[in-house]
Amino acid sequence: MSGVRIDLHTHSSVSDGTDSPAELVAAAAASGLDVVALTDHDTTKGWAAATAALPDGLELVRGAELSCTSPDGRGGTCTVHVLAYLFDPDSEPIVAEQHRLRGERRQRLRRMADRMRADGLPIDPDDVMERLPAGSSAGRPHLAMALQRAGLVGSVGEAFDRYLHNGGRYYLPKADTPVHDAIRMINEAGGVTVLAHAFATTRGRTVTADVIRDLAAAGLAGIEVDHPDHTPAARDELRALAAELDLPVTGSSDYHGRNKVVRLGQETTDPAMFDQLAARATGVAVLGGRAR
Numbered sequence: 250m251s252g253v254r255i256d257l258h259t260h261s262s263v264s265d266g267t268d269s270p271a272e273l274v275a276a277a278a279a280s281g282l283d284v285v286a287l288t289d290h291d292t293t294k295g296w297a298a299a300t301a302a303l304p305d306g307l308e309l310v311r312g313a314e315l316s317c318t319s320p321d322g323r324g325g326t327c328t329v330h331v332l333a334y335l336f337d338p339d340s341e342p343i344v345a346e347q348h349r350l351r352g353e354r355r356q357r358l359r360r361m362a363d364r365m366r367a368d369g370l371p372i373d374p375d376d377v378m379e380r381l382p383a384g385s386s387a388g389r390p391h392l393a394m395a396l397q398r399a400g401l402v403g404s405v406g407e408a409f410d411r412y413l414h415n416g417g418r419y420y421l422p423k424a425d426t427p428v429h430d431a432i433r434m435i436n437e438a439g440g441v442t443v444l445a446h447a448f449a450t451t452r453g454r455t456v457t458a459d460v461i462r463d464l465a466a467a468g469l470a471g472i473e474v475d476h477p478d479h480t481p482a483a484r485d486e487l488r489a490l491a492a493e494l495d496l497p498v499t500g501s502s503d504y505h506g507r508n509k510v511v512r513l514g515q516e517t518t519d520p521a522m523f524d525q526l527a528a529r530a531t532g533v534a535v536l537g538g539r540a541r
Contacts, residue, residue: 255284255518257310258332258445258473258501261299262382264289264314265390267506271302278304280513284523284537286310286334286501291350292386293338300536308537310334310527314445315435316350317428319464322457329444329456331431332473332501335530336440343434346426354387357423361392364419365412371399389413390508405508415453429467436468439532443471443499448487449478458490465494471526475500475516497522 260266261273277285296311312334321327362374377395393408402408435442474487491498500516
């Protein structure tokens, strides 16, 4: 069991990654992973293609990353991301909320592209929108790729630094799901939730430890500790908090294909921690054949 490699946070081209779901599971197997979670933003559209292409020997955890608003513990609010695993994708509240969020994301992306065009940047908003796969979950990385194609930046990271960062000229907010509602919906659909990259200060405002304690009381099932955007100090603090709350900790790459420099399996989850999470889920099963 100690040699089992598990990555519980990846994205495909169904949201803001560059690998198709089929390419992603193939790459996961080729990289030596035993278990991979597909967690596209606010959508389950990639589940069927990933399942159909699942290589022998690889387990697939079907999930999604939910964009949420939360109290920040300092008198304000901030964005948090919740990784939802093994929930029933046909749950009516989840279907309705994911539909709303995808529409919100597309409207926001169009407005951001229009603002760039109005400022004279060589961005064609119609082309940006036409390149989105049908039913996909749109995000700022799609604009970052348009900026790359226009020759304005050399990478997605540079696009965020120069044009797309929170609070910047072209940043626009979106109406995300209240975090307590997200946790409740996933729990009622038989899934489990893990708070993603909670102390990644490079991403913007973060929540306090007291907020995480409140989320645990509301049904949060785990904390993503080992993440490329977490400093050693942040990992230590989150690991201690998870121990205090008796929550499993996870490790994940947050892989986006060519849109990020991280590798599949760059961070991994202890199999015992994963088994604790999977044992709580009743929505859908883990697919594949790892011996337990």
